Amino acid sequence: MAALITQELRKGWEFKQAAAEEWLPVARVPTNVHLDLMDNKKIEDQFLGFNELKCEWVGHKDWIYRVTLPSISTTKHGTKHVLAFDGLDTYATVELNGHTILESDNMWIMHRVDVSDKLSSSNGNTLPIYFKAALPESQRVKAAYPEHKWVGFNGDMARLAARKAQYHYGWDWGPVLLTCGPWRSARLETYHAWVEDVRVDYEVDASFKKVSGAITATIEGAAGETVDFCVKLGEEQILNGTAEVHNGKAAVDFYIDDPKLWYPHGYGEQTLYNVTATVRGGDESLHSVTKRTGFRKGELVQELDEIGKSFYFRFNGIDVFCGGSDWIPADSFTPRITEARYGDGSR
Known part of the structure; x- marks a missing residue:
């Protein structure tokens, strides 16, 4: 293979x-x-x-x-x-x-x-x-x-x-x-087997001191027998596990003590973990996908007040202000937008 x-x-x-x-x-x-x-x-x-x-x-x-x-x-x-x-x-x-x-x-x-x-x-x-x-x-x-x-x-x-x-x-x-x-x-x-998707489901506990959840890989191709999972923060390995593929899925549970949480800009660091899933057929590595994810506890706060209900967001226990602006395409012909043009706004 x-x-x-x-x-x-x-x-x-x-x-x-x-x-x-x-x-x-x-x-x-x-x-x-x-x-x-x-x-x-x-x-x-x-x-x-x-x-x-x-x-x-x-x-x-x-x-x-x-x-x-x-x-x-x-x-x-x-x-x-x-x-x-x-x-x-x-x-x-x-x-x-x-x-x-x-x-x-x-x-x-x-x-x-x-x-x-x-x-x-x-x-x-x-x-x-x-x-x-x-x-x-x-x-x-x-x-x-x-x-x-x-x-x-x-x-x-x-x-x-x-x-x-x-x-x-x-x-x-x-x-x-x-x-x-x-x-x-x-x-x-x-290919013989392909990692179609990697999904991370998690929960941050009330103390913000622990993250627990599951990583699920969706595999296409009958040759995929097992999936190796790895979670890293920079060069530090947080998780290393293997699961068998059943009906096109493989999953592992994970726990992280004292996680480095993700915060909105201006409220803290935007820490991202690297999550890698590698599908194997026997001892052979057939395909690997790495995604980045940040762990945070996000809440929409709607509490009764004198007007009706509040509507604001709370991340990791901190109330934050959310605003936005209108973005229009940088060019009527999007295929010619380079990463450099998109990044610095040059014409």
């Missing part, structure tokens, strides 16, 4: 308007159709002059993206090949070698599709993704429910019928740019 192999589908894509013949190159994925049309000098920068209006046609057309998958070795018994799509914008149909393997109408949903029985061991596994134009499609969905009152104050009200970024339809501060495409990462994963 082999450990998880991940092949990112970043390069080698091409795209075209569904009704056209010419395929155009895609520089990278994640992407969207407007970025790729700009790269191919088919449209101009929509944030200059009246170019936004000149490219409205893009959002009224259907588009196709396609890529040839990396070669794979002959599938052995128990080996899984999974196509993972972290985000498809929005009305998308995915095919593989002529078979429809996925239909999605929600840009926020992450998909995983087992394609073990649909891949050829020879080269040439073709993956086209068909994207319907969002505006007419969402207008069709809206029209199907005439009894519903669609209430909004900006943009086409069909946006309310779509699980798509609402600002794409026009906002008080932004242009109408109805995107489509693989806007988040896509990849081919090959």
Whole structure:
């Protein structure tokens, strides 16, 4: 058995308007159709002059993206090949070698599709993704429910019928740019067992001196027999335990004396523990996932007063003030937001 192999589908894509013949190159994925049309000098920068209006046609057309998958070795018994799509914008149909393997109408949903029985061991596994134009499609969905009152104050009200970024339809501060495409990462994963999820359930006692709870790992793949669990604070090992996998789950209980608790900013440290789950088949490590978690006792305080009820939060016995601010996308085209731009706010 082999450990998880991940092949990112970043390069080698091409795209075209569904009704056209010419395929155009895609520089990278994640992407969207407007970025790729700009790269191919088919449209101009929509944030200059009246170019936004000149490219409205893009959002009224259907588009196709396609890529040839990396070669794979002959599938052995128990080996899984999974196509993972972290985000498809929005009305998308995915095919593989002529078979429809996925239909999605929600840009926020992450998909995983087992394609073990649909891949050829020879080269040439073709993956086209068909994207319907969002505006007419969402207008069709809206029209199907005439009894519903669609209430909004900006943009086409069909946006309310779509699980798509609402600002794409026009906002008080932004242009109408109805995107489509693989806007988040896509990849081919090959494995015998995979840690699908790690969940930490816990309780901080009334004295704030002890944390107790359970760590549960969800495992996909029949080859996973046991899971090793480890909890660390920095380099200090807090927990080390092993549990057998039953019905796709493995779990261990844990106890921490004198924990370093997590506090909101300004009230204390934001201490985070590293929680690692490693699935094994016999003595072989097949996949490992590490998550960070902070332990805190959080309470919503609603006590009767002269007006009605209070509404504030208490963390680790400390009453805190909670405020917020409105965050809008740093760019109408989120695939081109780099970590550096997001972090320092540069344009």
